[in-house]
Amino acid sequence: MSDNATGEATPRPKQDEVIEDAVVVDETVTETVVVEEATGTPVVVEETVVTETEPVAATADPVGAPTAENPQRVVYVHVPAAPKKLSNRALGTVIALVAAIVFTVILAVITVLIGVANVRPASFGFLTRPEFYIPTLFFVIAFVLLVLIVNRGNWWAFIVGSLVVGVVVYFGTIGLTLLTSGVVQQTPDQAALSFRILLGNPFIIGSALLAREVALWSGGIISKRGRRLRTRNLENRAAYDRELANTRAERDRDAAASAAY
Numbered sequence: 001m002s003d004n005a006t007g008e009a010t011p012r013p014k015q016d017e018v019i020e021d022a023v024v025v026d027e028t029v030t031e032t033v034v035v036e037e038a039t040g041t042p043v044v045v046e047e048t049v050v051t052e053t054e055p056v057a058a059t060a061d062p063v064g065a066p067t068a069e070n071p072q073r074v075v076y077v078h079v080p081a082a083p084k085k086l087s088n089r090a091l092g093t094v095i096a097l098v099a100a101i102v103f104t105v106i107l108a109v110i111t112v113l114i115g116v117a118n119v120r121p122a123s124f125g126f127l128t129r130p131e132f133y134i135p136t137l138f139f140v141i142a143f144v145l146l147v148l149i150v151n152r153g154n155w156w157a158f159i160v161g162s163l164v165v166g167v168v169v170y171f172g173t174i175g176l177t178l179l180t181s182g183v184v185q186q187t188p189d190q191a192a193l194s195f196r197i198l199l200g201n202p203f204i205i206g207s208a209l210l211a212r213e214v215a216l217w218s219g220g221i222i223s224k225r226g227r228r229l230r231t232r233n234l235e236n237r238a239a240y241d242r243e244l245a246n247t248r249a250e251r252d253r254d255a256a257a258s259a260a261y
Contacts, residue, residue, distance in 0.1 A: 083236040088226045092147035099218035100140045103210060107135060110206045131177060135207035138172035139165065143215050150219075152226035158219025166212030173207055174198045 111132070112122050126132050146161040177198060183191050198204060 083233075083240050085233050086152075086229045086236075088152045088222065088229055089148050091225065092151070092222045093144055095218055095222055096143045096147050097140065099143065099214050100136055102218075103139050103214045104133070104136045106210055106214070107207060108132075110210065111203060114202050114206065131180060134176050134180075135169050135173045135204070135211065138169045138176075139207075139211045139214070142168035142172075142211075143218070146215065146219070147222060150223075150226075152229050153223060154227070155220050155223040158223055159216060162212045162215035162219060165215040166208045169211040170204060170208035173204050174201075177204075 108124065108127065111126055112124065116122055142165040146158070146165060150157045150161060174195065178191070178194060181194065183194060186194065
C-alpha cells in the first residue's frame with residue numbers, strides 16, 4: 001500500500017491468484033511504503049507481506065480410476081485344481097497281508113511234509129507254538145515295506161524285491177529263534193554252533209524260499225494294478241492340462257474384452 005497526498009491509504013488492486021490442485025503456495029510480496037515523519041522528511045520503509053493461499057481439493061480424476069462413465073470391471077476366473085496321483089500303497093498293503101496268510105498256510109503244509117520226510121507222523125500241533133509264526137512276522141514286515149516303496153512300480157521291482165524279502169525272512173527267523181532260545185546266555189562257541197545249525201534248518205530254508213515265491217507272484221498282481229493306475233494318472237493329467245489351457249484362453253478373452261470396453 002502507499003499513502004496519497006491526503007494521508008489516506010489507497011487500496012492496491014488485487015492480483016490474479018493462481019491456485020493449483022492440492023498445493024499450498026506461500027506468496028511473499030515486498031512493498032515499499034513512504035511514511036512522513038513529524039519533521040516532514042519522507043522515510044522509505046520496506047514492508048514484507050506474506051499471503052498464504054488455502055489448499056484446494058483436487059478435482060481431476062486419477063488416471064485409470066473407475067468413474068460412473070467408466071466403471072472398473074472385475075473378472076473372476078475359476079482355476080481347476082491339479083489332480084492327485086492315484087496311489088497303489090493302500091490296496092497293495094491289503095494284498096500283502098492276504099499274501100501273508102497264504103504264506104502261512106503253505107508253510108504249514110511244507111512243515112507237515114518235512115515231518116513226513118523225517119518219518120514222523122503228520123501233525124499240525126506246531127500251529128500252537130509261537131516260533132512257527134516267526135517267518136510270517138518277517139514276511140509281513142519285509143513285503144509291506146516293499147509295497148510301500150515300489151507303489152506303482154513295474155513287476156521287475158517286485159522280482160528284485162522278492163529276493164530281499166526271502167533274505168529278510170531267512171536271517172530274521174534265525175536271529176529271533178536264537179534270541180528266544182536264550183543265545184545270550186550261551187558261550188561264544190555254543191552260540192556259533194547254534195547259528196550254524198539254524199543255517200541248515202529245513203524249516204527256515206523252506207520259509208525263505210516260500211517267502212520269495214509268494215512275494216514274487218503277489219507283487220505281479222500289485223504291479224498289474226499299478227500299471228492301470230499309471231495310465232489313469234496320465235489321462236487325468238492330460239485332461240487337467242486341457243482344462244487349464246481353456247481357462248487361460250477364457251481369461252485372456254475376458255481381459256481383452258475388458259480393455260476394449
